[in-house]
Amino acid sequence: MPVELTGSSAFPPIGELTYMLTLPAYGFYWFILAGEEEEPKWHVAPPEAAPDYITLIASDGWHSVFTDRQKRIMEQEVLPDFVLRQRWFGAKDASHVQFSMTPLATLEGMHGTYPLAVCEASMLGRDSQSYFLPFAAKWGSEHVRAGAPHLPFTLAKLRSGSRVGALLDAANDHNFIRDVTKAIGENKSIDAANGRVVFSASPSWAHVAEEAPIRGVGAEQSNVSIIVDERIMLKIYRRVRAGIQPELEIARFLTEVARYANTPEYLGAVEYVAETGEHTALAIAFAFVTNQGDAWTAVVEGLDRALEDLALRQDEEASVESDLEGLYGFPLDLAARLGTRTGELHRAFTTATDDAAFAAEPITQDDIARWTQALREESDRVLGELEKMIGSLSETARHHAATLLGARQALSDRIDAIAGTPPSGLKTRIHGDYHLGQVLVSKDDVIIIDFEGEPRRSLAERREKSSPLRDAAGMLRSLDYAASAAVDRFATRKGELPDRVMAVATAWRNRASRDFLGAYTEAVQGTPIYPADEQAAQSLLDLFLLQKGFYEIAYEAANRPHWLSIPLRNVIDLLTGTRAYQA
Numbered sequence: 001m002p003v004e005l006t007g008s009s010a011f012p013p014i015g016e017l018t019y020m021l022t023l024p025a026y027g028f029y030w031f032i033l034a035g036e037e038e039e040p041k042w043h044v045a046p047p048e049a050a051p052d053y054i055t056l057i058a059s060d061g062w063h064s065v066f067t068d069r070q071k072r073i074m075e076q077e078v079l080p081d082f083v084l085r086q087r088w089f090g091a092k093d094a095s096h097v098q099f100s101m102t103p104l105a106t107l108e109g110m111h112g113t114y115p116l117a118v119c120e121a122s123m124l125g126r127d128s129q130s131y132f133l134p135f136a137a138k139w140g141s142e143h144v145r146a147g148a149p150h151l152p153f154t155l156a157k158l159r160s161g162s163r164v165g166a167l168l169d170a171a172n173d174h175n176f177i178r179d180v181t182k183a184i185g186e187n188k189s190i191d192a193a194n195g196r197v198v199f200s201a202s203p204s205w206a207h208v209a210e211e212a213p214i215r216g217v218g219a220e221q222s223n224v225s226i227i228v229d230e231r232i233m234l235k236i237y238r239r240v241r242a243g244i245q246p247e248l249e250i251a252r253f254l255t256e257v258a259r260y261a262n263t264p265e266y267l268g269a270v271e272y273v274a275e276t277g278e279h280t281a282l283a284i285a286f287a288f289v290t291n292q293g294d295a296w297t298a299v300v301e302g303l304d305r306a307l308e309d310l311a312l313r314q315d316e317e318a319s320v321e322s323d324l325e326g327l328y329g330f331p332l333d334l335a336a337r338l339g340t341r342t343g344e345l346h347r348a349f350t351t352a353t354d355d356a357a358f359a360a361e362p363i364t365q366d367d368i369a370r371w372t373q374a375l376r377e378e379s380d381r382v383l384g385e386l387e388k389m390i391g392s393l394s395e396t397a398r399h400h401a402a403t404l405l406g407a408r409q410a411l412s413d414r415i416d417a418i419a420g421t422p423p424s425g426l427k428t429r430i431h432g433d434y435h436l437g438q439v440l441v442s443k444d445d446v447i448i449i450d451f452e453g454e455p456r457r458s459l460a461e462r463r464e465k466s467s468p469l470r471d472a473a474g475m476l477r478s479l480d481y482a483a484s485a486a487v488d489r490f491a492t493r494k495g496e497l498p499d500r501v502m503a504v505a506t507a508w509r510n511r512a513s514r515d516f517l518g519a520y521t522e523a524v525q526g527t528p529i530y531p532a533d534e535q536a537a538q539s540l541l542d543l544f545l546l547q548k549g550f551y552e553i554a555y556e557a558a559n560r561p562h563w564l565s566i567p568l569r570n571v572i573d574l575l576t577g578t579r580a581y582q583a
Contacts, residue, residue: 002031003493010034034492053144054078055157056167058137062115065158065167066103074156075099079119082155082169083131087221088238090455094123101133104272105192109179112136114170116197116282118240132240132282136170139163171224171236174214181208181228184268184285195274197282202255202267204287208232222455232267233288237281242274243459244357245281250429250451253358258348262341263448264289289440289447295338296436296482298331303486303508306332307501311494323500324507331441335479335512336519338439341446342475343523346468349428350529360426360528361465367427368540371466372419375547379411382550389557393564400568410575414542421539424531427465434471435478468529469537472520473544476513477552477570483509484566545574 002011011031021029054077056070064070079099083089091097100120107114115135122128137158138150143166144157153172158165170176183199185207190197212229224236237245251266264286272280292298306327350360383405390401431438432453440447453462487505491497524530531537552567572578 001034003034005030005032005493032493053154053157053166054081055159058158058160061160062106062113062135062137066101066115066117071101075101078156078167083119083121083133088223089121089131090222090239091121091123091126091129094121094126096124098122103193105190105197107134107176107179107183107190107197109176110182111175111179114176114179116192130240131238132236134170134176134236136168136173136176137165138168138173139165141165172216177214177226177228177234178208178210178212180270180283181232181234181285184270192272195272198271198273200269200271201285202252202265204255204265205267205285206231227288231288233264233286234283235286236283240280240282241459242278242280244279244463245284246432246453246459246462247451248281248284249357249463251284251286253351253353253355253429254345254348257353257355257358258351260345260348262344262446263451289442291440291442291447293441294437295331295334295439295441295446296478298441299334299436299479299482300485300489302331303327303483303505304489307486307490307505310504311490311498311501320500320503320507323504324511327504327508328511330444332508332512333515334441334446335516337444338446338475339516339519340523341448342434342471342516343520345448346428346430346471346524346529347527349430349468350426350527357463358429360428363423363425363427363467363531365423367467368421368423369419371543371547372415375418375543375550376412376415378547378554379415379550382554383408385557386553393561397561397564397568400565400572403572404568404575407572407575411546414546414575418539418543421536422533424533424536425467425469425540426528427467428529429463430466430468430471431474432462432466432471434474436475436482437478467540467544468524469540470544470547472517473541473548475516476545477548477567479512479516480509480570481566483512484563488563542574546571549574 001013003009004011054073056065056073058065065074079101080097083099084092084097100122102118102120104116104118107116117133117135119131119133120128121131141164142148143150144154144164148166150166150168150172153169154166155169156167158167184201185205186199187201188199208229215227217225217227223238226234228234248269254260254263255266267287268285269281270283272282310323310327349358353359386401387405390398393401431448431451433450438448438450440449483505487497487502490501521530531540549567549571553564553571556564556567
């Protein structure tokens with residue numbers, strides 16, 4: 001990954017093709033090649049276009065493409081070639097993947113006819129996965145030539161008599177998006193296999209003009225997000241699961257019942273409703289919120305710049321405290337605002353309602369027993385895996401891993417103490433996957449987004465009620481990660497890490513954590529959300545911090561071993577009391 005040293009900007013990663021740059025007269029770039037730098041948020045590598053496409057015969061229109069021999073070709077040749085190359089396919093490491101396709105319904109729009117299908121991927125030794133795949137046709141041989149704008153989203157050639165065209169993934173076709181938004185505005189319902197596809201609009205939905213501009217949000221990975229008329233953000237779900245989608249029901253609740261202002265307003269949805277009454281979410285529409293990007297990017301880049309400025313200053317009389325005061329402005333002072341908005345979100349989840357899915361409930365001893373048992377099982381599994389791989393870790397990570405493995409008794413004692421905590425406070429619906437990347441910075445405020453929950457969990461698990469302190473723990477961990485990410489960037493660029501820089505980054509992390517937790521507790525204090533017993537609140541926070549820490553250890557060990565020391569160090573600090581979050 002090239003990182004330009006003058007502005008600390010990450011450029012697109014270097015691949016196998018010629019790397020093209022345009023320079024003005026007398027211009028230059030000064031790069032460091034960073035092997036483990038994160039890709040810039042705006043960079044999206046387009047899906048690799050297949051060099052040659054299989055031809056499907058559409059002798060009887062769409063019907064012939066999805067029946068008999070053409071359907072078999074789709075399932076055995078076209079879908080494997082296309083789906084396995086997509087960023088949104090979540091089982092790239094699986095072996096012996098087989099695809100089957102179930103036509104769901106056909107959307108007849110002003111701009112075309114679009115078959116809606118569900119593609120199921122069956123894998124050896126793993127549960128199958130279902131993906132929503134709408135199709136569109138672009139007629140004309142120019143659509144399957146090199147340089148065609150939709151080539152990365154083309155599955156196959158189409159032939160109907162003398163006509164030749166392209167079979168597209170319609171999620172990337174602006175005409176399809178126009179017809180979907182029109183169908184939502186009309187509350188359209190169309191016949192589907194064993195049910196109906198229902199397009200529904202909220203009372204706030206406004207007419208979308210035919211010539212309204214449409215643009216994609218390039219950073220999306222697991223879904224496809226499109227902005228329509230700079231007013232609507234349409235998210236098309238890729239992986240679909242039968243059952244109530246948490247993001248959809250939470251968006252409706254926060255908009256229409258709780259009236260919570262700091263999340264995008266719910267505007268509409270597309271769902272498949274089976275004859276049994278079971279719902280499957282296919283798409284959701286929100287009001288588009290103008291923003292400066294996510295809080296993770298704002299904080300990490302802001303802290304990185306501040307540390308760079310600090311390293312250039314030669315003030316020998318400055319202290320860590322004075323250095324921290326000098327950098328603690330926007331966006332590095334967002335933690336307090338974030339704590340307030342998080343507390344307000346959790347209060348919104350206690351809004352009186354007859355809907356059992358959102359009615360707040362007292363935390364019971366059974367809840368605490370279940371949560372602590374889950375922590376015990378997760379920590380045992382992670383420590384076992386850590387023991388097996390310790391020899392392959394870097395020197396620093398190996399030292400931290402050995403320390404944690406030697407603290408098994410302290411961990412067991414801490415879990416036992418938490419298990420004995422008297423129940424206090426409420427369990428409610430929560431965000432469930434809360435971190436800085438799930439927050440947008442909008443002017444000087446924050447907007448909380450993406451209530452899908454943790455992707456690895458089932459829909460039922462994501463809809464479970466829990467202590468709101470689980471979300472608080474997730475954000476505290478994210479602040480710690482942000483400080484580590486900024487320090488890592490600085491050290492990668494400079495090749496060294498001055499003690500002064502490390503001390504200020506640590507001081508920022510500690511102050512941001514205190515500010516977040518202080519503002520959060522102030523926002524929820526005196527409500528039934530927050531445990532009346534301070535010891536109970538502290539125990540629950542420690543429980544969720546430990547649970548999050550072990551989840552992070554497993555994730556980093558599998559995906560980013562160079563970051564493994566971050567959660568290892570955090571769990572050690574929690575067990576030894578070196579780092580205490582005061583609830």
